[in-house]
Amino acid sequence: MDVGVAVKAALDLNVLRSNPDGTVAVENIPLVISEYDRNAVYEARRIADSTGGRVIIYSFLTWWPADRKEKDFENVIREALALGGDEAYVVVDPTVSGSEPRFTAKVLASLIKKYGSPSLVLTGEASTDMTSSSIAPYLAATLGYTVVTFARSLKVSNGGIVVERDVEDYIETVRASLPAVVSVTGEINSPRLPTLLQIRKAFRKPLVKTSLSELGLSPMLPKYSDYRLVTVKRKRVVLEDGSPEELVDKLVSYLVEEGVLKR
Amino acid sequence: MRVLAVSNSGKYYGDLEGFISRLDGVEEAILVTSDTPGGNFSKIYRVGDVYGDLLARILGEVGEPDLVVGIHTRKVLEAVAYLAGARDMPIVTEVVGLEGMTVTRNILSGRGTAKYSLSPPAALTIAPGKFSGQLSLGPPEVMELGEKPSTVVVDRSEKSRTGVDIESAEIVVGVGRGFKEKDDLKLAFELAEALGGEVGCSRPIAADYKWLDEDRWIGISGKKLRGKLYIAVGISGAPQHIMAANDVKVIVAINKDKNAPIFEYADYGIVGDLYQILPILTRKVRELRGV
Ligand SMILES: Cc1cc2nc3c(=O)[nH]c(=O)nc-3n(C[C@H](O)[C@H](O)[C@H](O)COP(=O)(O)OP(=O)(O)OC[C@H]3O[C@@H](n4cnc5c(N)ncnc54)[C@H](O)[C@@H]3O)c2cc1C
Numbered sequence: 001m002d003v004g005v006a007v008k009a010a011l012d013l014n015v016l017r018s019n020p021d022g023t024v025a026v027e028n029i030p031l032v033i034s035e036y037d038r039n040a041v042y043e044a045r046r047i048a049d050s051t052g053g054r055v056i057i058y059s060f061l062t063w064w065p066a067d068r069k070e071k072d073f074e075n076v077i078r079e080a081l082a083l084g085g086d087e088a089y090v091v092v093d094p095t096v097s098g099s100e101p102r103f104t105a106k107v108l109a110s111l112i113k114k115y116g117s118p119s120l121v122l123t124g125e126a127s128t129d130m131t132s133s134s135i136a137p138y139l140a141a142t143l144g145y146t147v148v149t150f151a152r153s154l155k156v157s158n159g160g161i162v163v164e165r166d167v168e169d170y171i172e173t174v175r176a177s178l179p180a181v182v183s184v185t186g187e188i189n190s191p192r193l194p195t196l197l198q199i200r201k202a203f204r205k206p207l208v209k210t211s212l213s214e215l216g217l218s219p220m221l222p223k224y225s226d227y228r229l230v231t232v233k234r235k236r237v238v239l240e241d242g243s244p245e246e247l248v249d250k251l252v253s254y255l256v257e258e259g260v261l262k263r
Numbered sequence: 264m265r266v267l268a269v270s271n272s273g274k275y276y277g278d279l280e281g282f283i284s285r286l287d288g289v290e291e292a293i294l295v296t297s298d299t300p301g302g303n304f305s306k307i308y309r310v311g312d313v314y315g316d317l318l319a320r321i322l323g324e325v326g327e328p329d330l331v332v333g334i335h336t337r338k339v340l341e342a343v344a345y346l347a348g349a350r351d352m353p354i355v356t357e358v359v360g361l362e363g364m365t366v367t368r369n370i371l372s373g374r375g376t377a378k379y380s381l382s383p384p385a386a387l388t389i390a391p392g393k394f395s396g397q398l399s400l401g402p403p404e405v406m407e408l409g410e411k412p413s414t415v416v417v418d419r420s421e422k423s424r425t426g427v428d429i430e431s432a433e434i435v436v437g438v439g440r441g442f443k444e445k446d447d448l449k450l451a452f453e454l455a456e457a458l459g460g461e462v463g464c465s466r467p468i469a470a471d472y473k474w475l476d477e478d479r480w481i482g483i484s485g486k487k488l489r490g491k492l493y494i495a496v497g498i499s500g501a502p503q504h505i506m507a508a509n510d511v512k513v514i515v516a517i518n519k520d521k522n523a524p525i526f527e528y529a530d531y532g533i534v535g536d537l538y539q540i541l542p543i544l545t546r547k548v549r550e551l552r553g554v
Contacts, residue, residue, distance in 0.1 A: 013372055013502050014524070024375055100379070101344070102353045128503075130370055131483065132356045133337075134344035137315055141348025146413055147315065149341045162417070167337045173418035187470045223353065226378040227370065230506075234514060238526050240534035247533045248543045251515065252551065254531050260434075260492040260513045261458070263551055 036124030045084030281396030314412035315345025373506025434460025441497015500525025
């Protein structure tokens with residue numbers, strides 16, 4: 001069975017930058033693979049191997065400007081291919097300057113329908129940058145698939161799927177029919193770092209780029225505005241010189257001074 | 264304006280009513296819930312469980328709403344986002360603020376915010392605890408809906424729970440992957456006890472290693488802290504973890520890597536080995552507090 005994975009190239013939270021007015025300097029922030037998409041690719045590989053099928057990567061470059069983001073984006077897709085993808089179909093389009101779940105899901109649905117239509121599509125539980133967790137259900141509805149989100153385990157059986165899903169205070173085991181879109185949690189597996197050989201092989205796997213117009217879609221005007229960084233106001237006093245006793249003494253006196261530690 | 268509200272628990276009716284009462288010109292607010300009916304909505308549909316395909320069918324009965332507002336729990340989020348897809352509506356999740364028809368949500372795992380201007384029809388989920396209030400559209404007529412969703416629940420087990428409420432604890436000691444084994448966590452429990460606080464943890468400690476129950480999991484996908492002191496021990500400082508402690512008065516970090524991001528988010532940090540530092544800290548706190 002072929003398994004699709006929707007992979008996002010997300011803003012790297014380790015190198016966030018802002019403009020002088022406090023808005024997020026999207027142009028200058030590198031992209032990395034969205035953390036839990038690695039789990040999704042890994043899980044897709046496992047299922048494709050056990051059922052005999054391909055792993056197809058789908059992605060849409062949503063951050064701008066496309067020409068400056070394209071290199072990072074390609075690295076993300078190559079990483080997904082190294083982690084277990086067989087081929088990738090992606091949209092890179094210079095008319096794109098941001099997206100929202102409704103549009104992203106539409107683009108992904110068009111890619112999926114045009115290239116392979118796998119009956120199981122996986123996503124991560126949330127992207128690391130926008131964390132909306134809404135792509136899987138939105139995509140499912142758009143494709144006319146069933147949906148299960150926050151999977152901690154996933155089994156294909158009797159033409160359907162059985163999923164243990166994390167719903168806050170409970171773990172529910174659910175049965176759903178295929179075709180389906182499933183979002184996976186970070187706990188579903190532990191992806192290994194790709195080996196050098198896997199990375200080298202990834203460069204020989206098909207990566208097909210297309211545009212919105214080729215998919216018959218018109219660009220969307222993003223309705224999100226005012227991306228802004230939260231200011232983290234902390235004192236950042238770092239104690240490193242001295243014996244452990246001395247360091248702890250200093251810390252304790254600071255905490256007493258702050259009034260958070262009382263005799 | 265017609266609003267469809269969605270919840271899977273009675274404890275969120277106040278959040279939904281609060282949000283909806285801040286919208287202009289709401290004539291009708293219909294609640295779909297899988298819990299005991301309540302709140303001053305115009306009408307209530309009671310369902311066995313909240314799923315997207317069920318919501319879509321309910322719309323067939325009640326007509327198209329201008330806004331769908333769900334509480335941001337995993338079940339409701341999935342259902343509302345699915346409904347949005349089925350109706351080709353925009354979806355905005357985990358909304359924390361509302362001004363006119365512009366909503367605010369957190370992005371970048373808590374490191375940022377973004378605004379979105381709604382033009383109906385649209386769907387959204389609201390973060391619990393950000394809105395509260397009451398509507399005056401009721402008393403509602405309650406209808407039972409027997410229809411079955413296409414997803415079948417075959418088993419349901421409650422997660423094991425410690426029963427601590429770290430969200431309301433004044434002092435929390437957080438443990439992360441810097442601890443080598445489960446047994447070593449006692450170093451943190453001893454410190455927490457000396458401080459009169461509770462122990463919390465990073466996601467992997469609860470969800471991957473299962474060393475602690477998930478009600479101790481701190482982060483954007485876990486519990487939020489708002490007490491006066493958080494001591495993060497052997498925690499690297501991923502935004503998904505530490506931004507959930509942004510409302511804490513004083514944050515302390517203990518980490519052996521002086522380049523760990525956690526120090527950027529801390530008021531006081533000790534660069535050192537937790538196995539050396541914690542026993543000394545616990546002893547000094549005990550001396551100070553006479554416990
Ligand atoms: C969508 C999404 C949601 C997430 N939600 C959450 C969430 O809600 N909560 C959460 O916690 N995480 C969450 N995460 C995961 C998060 O990104 C990090 O992976 C996680 O918080 C790391 O946990 P950690 O700090 O315990 O481990 P690590 O990152 O491995 O850090 C361990 C730290 O311990 C230090 N250390 C090691 N040995 C010692 C020693 N002897 N003494 C002192 N220090 C030592 C190391 O220097 C290191 O900094 C989420 C991720 C994603 C993508």
